[in-house]
Every structure is written in structure tokens, then in C-alpha cells.
Amino acid sequence: MKQNHNNNHVREKEQFKKLFKQEHIDNFEERFKVFEIFLQTKRHVTVSELLELLNENGYQLDSSFVRDTLKLMCRFGFAKKIQFEDGPVRYEHRHLGRHHDHMICTKCRNIIEFEDQQLENLQIQIAAARGFHMLQHKMEIYGICSNCLKTRMHPMSLVMAKQGERLIIKDFTGGAGARMRLLTMGLRVGDELDGITSPSKGQMVIAVDCRRYVIGRGLAQKVLVEPRKN
């Protein structure tokens, strides 16, 4: 069991590296540290608790950054957010504990965990039938989740917006500073925006209401949008 646990971690870390690099998430090194420390915890942690643990391990990070990382980890299926009643928000692992299999949505990257004894048994049988001694297995089904299928919509980052595309702001990622910036300038979740100019590099122009903004690429990456129906 212990062995399995560690294996799990190694695999997780590899996945984390792959995904975060592939998505060009910034500050990778620091985020990876957060992730490592997070994996070492055994219970539901709040951001401040995790921050403390990081501190104990000699990593001086900003709480806003840690929170952002945890949110990203949720988005990519490494962590899960839970909140009991009115209490603080906590995060837990998605992968520790019992073995389970995965269905991964390629659109929203949502991960659905399932366990099917029949399937597990079948795998053992298949392996046994070929004289194969199975130690462990990994099962990942890629596809589109029911949610995405239903709405055919998914948040994408604003940088991918094309000229003339009609979008709605779904969420912001990134630190508090940048988000405050956007908020005070009047860009908020739920705002409807149109792409005016979006070159393949550099800044882009969007229009919200009767306002127009130039947004730098870095910042645009942190704005999550969805196509908007008329």
C-alpha cells in the first residue's frame, strides 16, 4: 500500500510537470514546490496551513500565489476544493487513498474518478490469461465530459479570442494585484466582451460595453472566457 502511494506520487509529479509546462503556466518551479508540499500532507489543508508548511520547509511564498496554485491544481485535477458549512475553504488530494480509474475531459480537463470492480476483475483475468503477473495498472479514458457535451462550451483564455468573437468573462486566474487592476478598471466576471484585434503576438484589443481596452498578453492569459450566444 505504501509502495503504491509513493508510486502514485511519482506519477502525479510527472503529470503535473507535463501539464503545467504544456500549458505554459508561469513560475513553474515555485508552483511545483507548492505541489510537492501539498502531496506530503495527509489531510484537508487550508491555504494558510499549507503556507505554514511551506514556510517550515523553507519556502517563502505569498499566500495569494499559493491560492492561485491550488486553484490551478484543482483545474487540472490534482486537488479538490471542499468547504464544510461556513468554514474556511480547504483542499484535499484527489489521488491518494484507494485505487481508482480516471476519465479525463480534454476540453475542461475535468477528471472524473470511477471504480468498477467488474473492470478491475476483468483486467486481472485478461492479464492472467496471458500468463502476465499484474502489479498495478493505470487507466485513463480521454474524452468529453457530459457537462462539456451538454453546453459545448468551456473556459478558454482570452488570448485565444479571435477578432469579432463574442465572449463572456468566466473567471480570472493570477495574483490579486493583476485582478484588482482589471476589476477597478471595470472588467469583471460576467462581463460580455468582443474581440477587436488579436494579433498572434503582443497586446490585444477588446471591447466591453462602450469601453475598449488594450490588454497585454500575460494578463489576457489570466482571463478565462467562454463564447457567448446572442
Add this chain to the structure above:
Amino acid sequence: MSQKSLTIALAGNPNSGKTTIFNNITGTRQKVGNWPGVTVEKKEGIVSKYGYELKIIDLPGTYSLTPFSIEEIVARDFVLDECPDVVIDIIDASNLERSLYLATQLREIDCKVLFALNMADVARTRGIKIDADKLSELLDLPIVFTIGNKSEGIDELLKKAIELAESDVDTSGKRKVKYNKDIENSISKLRSFIEKNSEISLPYKTRWTIIKLLENDKIVRERVLQKVGDQGRNVIQEVQIHRELLADRFNDDPEIVMTDERYGFIAGILKEVFTTITKQRIDISRNIDLVLTNRFIGFPVFIFFIWAMFQLTFSLGVYPMEWLDTGVNWFSVSLDGLLPDSLLKDLLINGVIAGVGSVIVFLPNILILFFCIALFEDTGYMSRAAFLMDRIMHLIGLHGKSFIPMLMGFGCSVPAIMATRTLESEKDRILTILITPFMSCSAKLPIYIVLTGIFFSAKAGNVIFCIYFAGIIIAILAGRLFRSTLLRGADAPFVMELPPYRVPMVKSLIIHMWDRSKMFLKKMGGVILIGSVVIWTLSAFPRNIQYSRDYIAEINSVRASYNTEIIAANGLDSQHIEKKLDAAIAELEMARKSEMMEKSYMGRIGKILAPVFAPLGIDWRGGVALLTGFVAKEIVVSTMGILYLAEGEGSNTLKNALLSSDMTPLSALAMMVFVLLYLPCIATVATIKQETGSFKWTLFSVTYSTLLAWVAAFCVYQGGKILGL
């Protein structure tokens, strides 16, 4: 008796019309422009009205009381620390929701606030209806509709402001944002923590301070630490605990949660006061932007505009320039005929008229240039230019926004350098300040026009355009170098608002031109006049020079010998001989003048400079002219006028004088390159010092630009010579 004085501050979002209203009230002409971030420092104006002495303060625009750049800090500090009697929040009525964000924050600091719903005309055409009475009742403050650029509603605004200042309402109980119970809970716990401890006296009102501390406002935190001392640290610690608590509770930073709540509060108000009749109206600005910021045609169009600006400046400016030139000449000639020969006449004609006159003729060109820049500023194209230049500015790690100061630099470097205040990153700011002087300011224009007009007559316009263009290229190269050595830094997150396109008001353009002319003429009557007199004096004295040859005797002997020739010719061919005589005398005369000039004080200074400028193909007169340019760039032409004219053989135009000097097209080009790059004028240097706040950067800026100028001019001249030009 002395009137009662009141301080009224104008605050509001950028580009909401604060300065327009300020100018209306005070009758001044502070810079107005259609892009966010025109005003970068606070401006004061005093008027006497309704029996009061009103001190009106125009503040830079800000989106919130959480500042990001210097000019926003200025605005916030004023409102917080100077406690004006009334703050007028200038609100863009066509953009109510966003504007109310700052308004709710102003309300929170418990000062007397008054709303001016400006741009009422824009709101109306967009079909927006605002129930001002209701809004006034809901927020419990006076509201006035205004149209800044048509002076509507200004009087009422002032009256209401005075009324408000004189009323003794208690602002603290007034309606403001109430946060959700967890936050309010934290606020009241912190409040009792602070009140328990009598040692703690906060720099600002308690509730507001707590809110700002919860929002992690760095400046407020510092102030608290400063003012409260040791106990301050305890307060901060306590706040930190609550911050973590709230963050865990809402899974977000408290400042974000609180901002959301403020917007919630605003949404509640809007629901009651705000209606639009025509919902889906087309936004014209958006459609224009689809073209002008287009990824393919935007940039070429921008280059065309810049090219057109310079072409207009030269080709259109040529005609009035020639009229003025004729006028100056006529004046000089008639003065020559009127006055008896004297030192004073010499001073007037060869000093004042040659000096001031040779620059003043460029007024039309300069006006056209400023007119074009004003068009960029007033239509709203300025911000688009910034966006379009972003890709290029990114080569040096700057955002396109840095191009706004650079474009302004074509007009005058001083406001351009001030405009860098809107850049958030300190390093970006310094970098922009270092490269902005390479944008040739309008004062350098006369030098280019004189030199190209004489040496490149047919291609003058294009040569000047190339010089300007070279300025931009060199700015970018230099910036690239600094970025990778002295001013390393990463990209800061960037967002900038694009203003709506507006049709410029003819009246304000005319006023702007008029102001520019006045400024120019004042400069002519001031520093250029004084400079001209000084230069003339230095070049006309000492009077008693030890000549190396006895010119008078030589002239007499030449005359005598020709006279005998004439007599010998006996009437035959005498005209021809007389001509020869005149030429011989003129030659001697010129040699005399030239020696006199070289032995004058100016000449002695020039001699010292000569070795520095010789490798650039610039003679000592050019060198002196360039040196005087430190005072003001216009003076370069004045100095050239005085020094070259003094020597010209009776020619009364600088053109002839220059053509008969040693200057060649190549050395003229080298000189222009030098002018393009070398040390900025004294006013600019002072501004650089003020804005960088560092003697080191100022010194650096001055030396590197001058060294660069020398090297570049050297390369042009020597390279050209090798190529056989």
C-alpha cells in the same frame, strides 16, 4: 476684507473631463487630451467667486484609491492627506458603473463628496438615462449634470460645492458600502482591538484604515507602521490573521472579495437609477478600431499618419515661412537704410534680427507640427498609436504605452518626460526617459529645415523624415542595449483603456495653436533674444584687434593700382575693371571680417571647440552654434545666423552665407545627426533630473547621448567621405 477660502479638489477616473472642467472654472489652459493619463501632476488654480476664494485642484485621473502608478499616487495622497473641503468626483456619465467604483471609495473616506455627471451629452446620445435625484438620495450627496467642453453646468457645480462645504453634515453616518457579515465581523473585531489600546492613533479614520489594511494596501500599512510605531506592528499582525481567516473563508484574497462587494453595492444602486432606452446601439469607436487597430492595416496606416504629419509640416509650412522670411529681410534692409552706422545698428541687424529673425520664420512649421500632434491627442488616436507600436516597443521590453511620451516628444521633450509618470514600472519609466530625447522636439525642426532646405533642396522633406525615423530607430537600439545591461526587468501586467474617438473641437484647436504661438514668441523675446545678443557681443568684441595683415593699407593700394589701370584704360573697359576692383576689395574685406571673427571672444571659444567638431566636418561656427543649443535648441539657428551672416559677403540670407561657407551636404547631414542625438536642452535636463530624482541618471543621459551623437556624426561624415560623397 479677506474672503473665506475653500479648497475644492477635482478627482475622478482618467479621461473623464477633470481638466476640462478645471480650465472652465479657473480660466486657465491646462493640457486636455482625449486619452487616459494626460494630467500627471496636481495643478492649482485660484478664483474668486460667490464671495469666496476658491482654490481648485485638478488631480490626475485614477481608477481607485489603490494606486498603481506615480500619478495615481499623487491623486490619492492629495485626497487623503490634504483633506480638501470638498471633493468633486467628475464622473463620466456614459460610463456610470465603473465610475461609481471610485465614488464608493471616496465615500468611504468620509470626505464631503459631490458628483459631477460629466459627458452628459455623450450619455444622452447613447440613450442613457440617469435619475439624478434618486442617485442623490440613495448616496446622500449633491449631483450636477455637466458638459465640460461646452461649459454647461459649471456654475451650478460650484454653487453646490460651496453649499456642501458650508453645510455641517456629518459624513460618517452616510450611506456607504456594507460588506458581508464575515468581513464586517473582522472589521469590528479589529476596531475593538485598536480601540482597546489607547496608544494607537491611526493616521486615518479607523474604519477606513481597517478596510485598507484588510485589503493589503501597502501604502496605508506603511503609514500605520510609521505613525503608530511598535503598536503598529501588532495591529498589522492582527490584521494579517483576519486576512488569512477571510481568505480561507472566501477562498480568495480579501481585496477581491471586497471589490466584488462594492460592485454589488453599485449594481444595487444602478438598478434604481439607470436606464437605457436603446439597448443595442452601435459603438462607432469600436467600428473605427476594427479598422485602425487591425492587425494588418493598422500599422501601415499609422506610419502613413506620421509621414503625413511631417510632410504637412514642411510642404505646407514652406509658404508662410517664405512670407515671414521676406518680411524679416525687408525689415532688416529698411533698418539698414534708416539707421546711421553705429554699434547699435550692428547689434540690431547682425545680432537681434539675424538671431531672432532666423528662427522666428519657422513659427508656421512648428504650429503645423503641433496642430498635427493635437489632432492625435484630441481624436483619441494617441492611445491607438501606443497599441500599434507595442510590438516594436516590445523589442526593448517596453509596453506600447511608452510610445505616448515619445510621440509627445516630437512636440516638446519636457511634457513628454513628465508623461512617463503613467508608466508603472520604475525601470520602464527610466528607460523611456532615457530614449525620449531622441525624438526630435519641435525646437530642432528649424535646424533641420535650414540645413536640408539649403543642402538637399529637392529632397528636403524626405531627408527630414529620415532623420526623425533614424531618431526612433536609434532610440530603440539604445533602449535595447540599456534593457539588457542597466535596466533589466520583466514585463509587468498591462492593461490600458482606449478612449472613445472624438471629433476635435475647432475652438480648442485654435486656442491651442494660439497658446503655442504665444509660447514660441515669448521664447523668442526671451531666451533667444538674450542669447542672440550675447552671441553677437561675443562675436563683435573686442573691437581693437591686432590684424595679421594691414587690410586698410592693402585695400588702399589695391584701389590705387586699379585706379591707375582705369585711368590707363582711358574709359575703355572701365566697367569691367571696376567690377574686378570691387571683387578684390570684397575679398580683402571678407578676409578681414573672417580674421576679426576668429579673433573675437566667440572665435577664441570656437577655436577651443574646433578640434572636437573637425572630425565631424563641422567648423568652429557650427561647433559654437551646437554648444549654445544647450540653452534651447532654437538658438542653434540663431547662432548660425549671427556667425555665418557676419561673414557673408554682403549676402543677407543665411542660405547664401552657408552655401559660401565650407559646409557640404555631407557635413550638413553629420550636423543634423549630431543635433538629433546630442544633449537635450537645459529645461529637458532639469525635467530629467526631477523625474528620475537621480543626479546619476541625469548625468548619464547627458553624457551618453552626447557621446552617441559624436560617434554617429563621425560615422556619417567619415563614412560618407570614404564613399566619396
